Amino acid sequence: MSNLTFNVCKRENNENKVNLRRVGLTPGIIYGEFLKNPIPIKIDSSDLKRLLKTNNKGSIIPICLGKKKLNCVVKDLQKNYRNEIIHVDFQYTKPNERIKMKIPIKFSGQENLESKRLVLETHITSIELQGDVEKIPESIDIDVSNMNFDNRILLEDISIPKDISVLSDPKALVAIITN
Numbered sequence: 001m002s003n004l005t006f007n008v009c010k011r012e013n014n015e016n017k018v019n020l021r022r023v024g025l026t027p028g029i030i031y032g033e034f035l036k037n038p039i040p041i042k043i044d045s046s047d048l049k050r051l052l053k054t055n056n057k058g059s060i061i062p063i064c065l066g067k068k069k070l071n072c073v074v075k076d077l078q079k080n081y082r083n084e085i086i087h088v089d090f091q092y093t094k095p096n097e098r099i100k101m102k103i104p105i106k107f108s109g110q111e112n113l114e115s116k117r118l119v120l121e122t123h124i125t126s127i128e129l130q131g132d133v134e135k136i137p138e139s140i141d142i143d144v145s146n147m148n149f150d151n152r153i154l155l156e157d158i159s160i161p162k163d164i165s166v167l168s169d170p171k172a173l174v175a176i177i178t179n
Helices: 017-022 045-054 110-115
Strands: 006-010 025-031 039-044 061-065 068-079 085-092 098-108 119-122 126-132 140-143 152-154 173-178
Touching (some): 017 025, 017 085, 039 045, 045 068, 045 085, 110 119
Parallel strands (some): 006 061
Antiparallel strands (some): 025 039, 061 068, 068 085, 152 173
């Protein structure tokens, strides 16, 4: 969980999103099973960039909306053709709530492969997991430093925390070592 609390403001439905972006704000929404209605929000674009830089997509992020503190995860980002964020979706989560999340896969030890003139060819960069929000890892780390030519990593080979379900095909190829 992030140590920083990010401030957002409630957004009126009739506020022009283009004008918000012009003044440095990004429109967004907070939704969740335990909220009566989705909450339209606006967040300072520089705060949003800092939030995304210091947290993974699976991170629990404390969002301050007025006097309420909501623990949320980034569920979706919409970007324009210049790769600028134009909208953000947060999902409000309660402690021990079961949610589905796409978690990034991070590979380490690639420099050892390069010294052997081998290359890591990745086929899957994230895994869809389901479980208690506090138990889902922020990322899946795979060490490839001791792998050799033609070694393969399947989803079923990856160590996933107990009580977490993998929703993707366990036989799916994550990566292969080539030359």
